[in-house]
Amino acid sequence: MSAKAACATSSHWEVMLVHEQELETREGLDRLEMSEILSLNASDLDVEELESRLEMATAVPNADCWTNVCVIHF
């Protein structure tokens, strides 16, 4: 392979690489745009089930819940 051909091939691959990087970046942006909302906790949370969750919490007293501020947690 001549030096000229090698250079052209190299340039071609560089162009391809840049193109792929652009595609990846664009896909990344698309993913970002698609990610309009990302749940950071309790991914299965459903407001419709709030009542039953509270009923359960009331049925099983949690000692930590009645010592919020004025009593130390041990």
Add this chain to the structure above:
Amino acid sequence: MAVKLLPVIPAEIVVPRVGRTEPVPTESIERRLRASSYTIYVDLPNNSHEMLLVHGYTGAFDRVSGTVATYLRSLELRRPIRPLYGQWTPEPEIAPGTVAEPSAATIGVLKRRGYLTEMTPQEEEDRLAGIATTLHRQASLRPNYIFMPTYDCNLRCFYCFQDHMRTDPAFKHLLRTMSVGLIDRIFEGIPKLEGLHGLAPGDVNRRSIGFFGGEPLLRQNRPAVEYIMRKAEAIGEANFWAVSNATDLDAYSDLLGPGKIARVQITLDGTPEEHDKRRIYADGSGSYQRIARNITMALELGASVDIRLNIDRNNIDTLPALAQEMIAQGWPKYPNWSAYTAPIHATNEKTERKTTYTSWGLDKALEERRELHPEMRVIDRPDDGLKDQARSIFVNEGLPSHKGQFCGANSSMYIFDAFGDLYACWERTGDQKIRIGNVEPDGEVNLSQFVVNAWRTRNVASNAICRQCRYALHCGGGCAVLAEGRRGTLSANFCDGYAARFRAMVAEAYLDHESGVAMNVREGRVCDL
């Protein structure tokens, strides 16, 4: 013997639970999708493209694009009501033409997590109040106890809310020590108090027993304190803790440590020089060296020591030097040691309001100084606990610990003084007119339903402002005593810049989480007042 005036667990008298209200004909209500009245918008510093959403009663924490946040804000029916004290941080205006509807999938998530609702504002307020009432009932299930062996104290701190008891001869009669006979009577009364909470003998196998004063751990109080501990251990297991000035802590060395008095809150007011100007004996001499020796002793014995630093504008600039002093003492190397700051409140005429900070103001002032003095990171800011809670949610992906009331004074805390009087809050003791009850000489326990109700029915649901507040289940309505000081009534809310503090700490916690900053592990504190 009998206990008068039942019951003390607050009834669900404030609002009925959602789903149990009188049915409203649905055809009479025009349903339309709107932003929940309890959506909290948290700006992320240096990120104009995204923000966090927090839902005030579902417990959801989400990161959303600016587009989604703008869409949601465009569906707000009204601006949040002004708090009685302070101002909300202003929300940015929505620029015309910037509202775009997100995908159907995103709208579905927003509905499922509570940010979008078809409930009317009143229905949603009722839902919040129902949740708050449930949480308050849960918090009221099990009593906890604080003993005040005496109102006497060996120090004369100028800002003390009990200063008059030691300096005004009219209150001299208060300075007695709890007798053995009274301790016996109190322990006869404890099962009866627990009965009022629906607890049968044997239902309570572990009790929280605190010591507060005056100075509870004075050298001369030792027999009373030890007797209280033995009595408590005779009826079950107990966790003991104390709020002490630690000047006489050496007299309690064999009662300190795991399984004994396991935790002590001790106050320092600055560097040794500054502390010795403020926390002084009656003869004007300083107390720092004795306290410092006793802190090291308690840490060596395995007791947890929380150093409380009462801060105002006059001593805040001594904190860098105090941090260096703490490091020199070697305290930060103990895992059972922590130091935190609390703003001094103008609770007597010797304290000028202009020298004090709000919690938010102190937090900001400390943050500025931390930038210049990194050693100050051994001292927690008032809101570091709030930040830790948010961080814990991001790490564990769990739900926040909501509360229907601010503290134990509004649920199930009983404070016994040396006269057999019962109080709800240690900031309001020593005056029989405000006691919630008393233990009679014959062992009978009386409770004043009127005063009990004033304290124990104060919750998020019983306050019209809190019911409409997005932050209410995180804040709990604020301290009743501080609310009374500002508004003249225990039932008022005390906001203390909570909205701004909450948003700032959630944003900080999220940024730390994203960048992998190590998380601090702190245990709960005695009282943030």
